Amino acid sequence: MKKKVYHVDIEGFVRRSMKEQDEKSIQEDLKNKILEYKEINPERAGQMAQAVIEEVKNTLKIDECSDESLKDIIKYPQSNVGMGEIGVGSRGAGDFFVHRKIAEIVSSTKSSAxxxxxxxxxxxxxxxxxxxxxxxxxxxxxxxxxxxxxxxxxxxxxxxxxxxxxxxxxxxxxxxxxxxxxxxxxxxxxxxxxxxxxxxxxxxxxxxxxxxxxxxxxxxxxxxxxxxxxxxxxxxxxxxxxTARKRAESGDVILLTEGSGGGTISTTALYHGLFDVVWETMDISFIKSSEAIFQAGLLPEVHAMTDVTNGGLRGDAHEISKTTGLGLTFYDDKIRGMVNPKVLEMLENLDIDPLGVSVDSLMIIAPEDVASKVKKAVSGVGVAIDEIGYVDESGKSKLVKDGVEEELKPLFREAAYTKIKKIVGDIEPEDFEIMKEKVEKAALDAIDKKDRVVDMVRGR
Incomplete structure (x- = not known):
């Protein structure tokens, strides 16, 4: 009977194994892995293993190729920094850094948006x-x-x-x-x-x-x-x-609708056995809020909107400040009041920072007179909304909690919302700056490669 397992990249397994194992050992190991997944006879599994090994060996012959341009296209710029190491997908400082590098590659093109x-x-x-x-x-x-x-x-x-x-x-x-x-x-x-x-x-x-x-x-x-x-x-x-982030202005009011979470909150509930919380996430209140603003004709007067997702409010506040050069001041009690009560109770009981996870609220930045109209429109469709802060010229994101003001910074990773994430941790690694330099170089190398290929294709 097949074992219940998630997945294995057998090509990746062969590529890694060839650095330190002989071909016969690799074939035997790979055959056994295939038999964990496939209900086939050992002979066929062995044939599959050998086929993969031969294919990988053929690709490695590129090192012997005399066409340097082709070799350049086939090989990618290596940073020697793993996705997990720098936290890609974990909605924190490392993830934001890598996304900025991706954006630089996009902006290096002659196309515009x-x-x-x-x-x-x-x-x-x-x-x-x-x-x-x-x-x-x-x-x-x-x-x-x-x-x-x-x-x-x-x-x-x-x-x-x-x-x-x-x-x-x-x-x-x-x-x-x-x-x-x-x-x-x-x-x-x-x-x-x-x-x-x-x-x-x-x-x-x-x-x-x-x-x-x-x-x-x-x-x-x-x-x-x-x-x-x-x-x-x-x-x-x-x-x-x-209504892009860059349109926010000093003096604007920050509004937040009640958030019940989505994929992140569902995952938190499922993997902690708190299944009833999943129902709280099954709504379309966000879309209803947006439509209410459209229908009220307020869209041209709203400066910016965003959803509280990537890295929670910590992450969104950081990115807005970085994009605009402005500061944002938030009130902790007001934010917590806009998290679905059942979801908030779960997060607090599990010691998960509500400001560091995706709660799927709609955040609206608008002039004070417009903000009051937005509150009326959104409340009118049955969605809770409240004023949680304001925009200033400090250039920093700040949180006021129990009367004390502190800087609101994104963590290296979003707040740990599963047990495995708590083990991985959210502390910035000591070599983070070194990793950033390596990633930066790989991104620049990718831009150079793109430019060379574009010139070559145009010249043919």
Missing amino acids: LINPTAQDDGGVVRANVGSDDVYITTAVDGIHSRLSEYPFLGGFHVARATLRDVCVMGADPVAMLSDLHLADDGDVGKLFDFTAGVCAVSELVDVPLVAGSTLRVGGDMVLGDRLVSAVGAVGVSKYPP
């Missing part, structure tokens, strides 16, 4: 001319929460909400969604259907169609197991310029 990844905003925006009118087109994409692979419906439901939120906070009206779905070789096809049903539940609730997508296996034949990896994108349109 109204809002591109350098703004570290929720979505990207281009301006198109339709007849005599300007139309602002917003796109966004979000990946499924990695710990929801075993819970496809929840994964699909929450990632659909996430990508729609990212379009809404840019001031656009969502008009379409698309999905990219990858399931490893041994995954049950039912996962595909369950994930899609989760996405379509949101689609039906907010009347935004799922119009296109792609479905593939994770790594094709090279990854065994049943891990689900996927993403959902959204497209939105608007007649007005985007």
Whole structure:
């Protein structure tokens, strides 16, 4: 009987093993790994192992190739810094740094956008001319929460909400969604259907169609197991310029709607056995809040909107300050009052910082007179909203707690919301600056490579 396991990258296993093991040992080890997943006879497993080894050996012959340009394209700039080491995906200082490097590669192109990844905003925006009118087109994409692979419906439901939120906070009206779905070789096809049903539940609730997508296996034949990896994108349109973070102004009021969480909170609840909390996350109040602001005609007067997701309020405040050069002051008690009571109770009982995790609130930055109108509109659709702070010119994010003001900084990783994350920790590693230098060089090397290839293709 097959063992219940997640996945193994057999090509990666061979590449690593070839550095220190002989071919016969690698084949035997790989054959045994394949038999853990596949109900096939040992002879066939051995043939599969040998085939993978031969394919990897063929790719390594690139070192003997005399075409230096081809070698340059095939090989990637190595930073020797692992994703987990620097915290990519963990919504903290390391993750933000790497995303800024990605944005630099994007901005090095000759193409332009109204809002591109350098703004570290929720979505990207281009301006198109339709007849005599300007139309602002917003796109966004979000990946499924990695710990929801075993819970496809929840994964699909929450990632659909996430990508729609990212379009809404840019001031656009969502008009379409698309999905990219990858399931490893041994995954049950039912996962595909369950994930899609989760996405379509949101689609039906907010009347935004799922119009296109792609479905593939994770790594094709090279990854065994049943891990689900996927993403959902959204497209939105608007007649007005985007409510991007960079539009925030000193003196603005900061509003926050009640947040019940999404993928992160569901994961926290599931992996701590607090299953009833999952129901709290199954809502569309965020979309209702955004639509209320649109319907009230307040969008042109709102300066900025964002969803409290990446690294929680700590992360969002840091990124807004960095983008605008302005300061933001928040009141701790007001923020906690805008976290769903059941969710807040769970976080506090588990010693998880509510300001360091994604609670999926809508944060609105607007002039004081506009803020009062926004509160009225959002309250009118049954969503709680309150004033939690203001924008100033200090250049820093600050938190006022029990009358004491402290700087609000993102941690190296978002607040640890599972037991494994608590073991990994959120303390900045001693060699963080060295890692940043290595990553910086790899990003610059990637830009240089892109420029060389563009020149070469144009010159052919």
